[in-house]
């Protein structure tokens with residue numbers, strides 16, 4: 001391809017690192033790349049995300065695509081609204097980083113070692129609800145800001161610990177500061193956590209093919225499709241915090257041959273009998289070709305377990 005491909009990204013350290021990885025892969029195929037930084041409302045405001053609204057980190061990039069100021073938008077997939085944007089296509093989902101959440105605590109402590117009353121910072125309703133449901137007596141402190149700002153609250157002694165996506169720490173070279181990578185049994189990640197979404201204009205078939213043939217990862221795409229289908233179906237029925245994780249696992253078919261299947265776990269907050277918040281969980285397995293149906297079916301199960309009754313803060 002002789003044209004220069006303009007890749008749009010947010011300007012945060014994490015976003016630039018993510019975009020740099022994608023740009024390196026594309027450059028290695030001989031394509032000329034220009035990186036364009038786009039400032040989003042999410043970068044400018046320090047208000048809680050729930051107040052600024054859906055798509056705070058992604059809509060400015062989508063608008064820049066539609067205005068033809070950029071040719072590719074690199075999003076953190078979990079920040080992308082579930083509604084499709086007319087005129088744009090999801091051209092590729094690169095191989096995912098570790099999707100789990102991570103604890104960064106003082107003195108190298110793990111979650112179980114934090115004494116009751118410890119202050120744990122997070123801004124995500126999903127993480128808050130799951131931390132509370134563990135019943136460890138932790139004090140959950142709502143925080144915002146980029147990775148550096150959040151981590152500093154622990155080094156400064158303002159908080160005992162923070163919970164962040166492991167992927168963001170991996171991409172910015174800070175996994176060494178993690179004191180515990182949280183088991184999904186305790187903390188199910190956000191749908192699509194650790195994955196990137198590469199969008200381009202639907203009419204720009206050259207770029208769509210370029211992305212699909214160079215940076216797309218089939219396994220990640222299948223897993224994330226199941227998680228996002230679960231999220232979309234739950235959004236239609238409730239605004240409770242949602243966690244989901246799909247993994248590709250090996251199973252045996254009726255003849256005993258090894259086949260790959262999707263194993264999907266989901267969780268959503270419900271109100272318990274005392275008016276507090278509890279989490280319901282469900283899991284299911286399905287064929288790789290049925291990722292969407294699997295996500296929707298598991299969402300229906302979570303709604304049956306009471307997820308629909310709660311109208312708490314959104315993601």
Ligand SMILES: NCc1[nH]cc(CCC(=O)O)c1CC(=O)O
Nearest residue numbers: 076079164165167168193194195
């Ligand atoms: N909502 C902010 C956001 N968007 C993507 C990541 C991390 C990278 C990823 O999950 O892909 C983060 C920070 C965090 O949740 O700790």
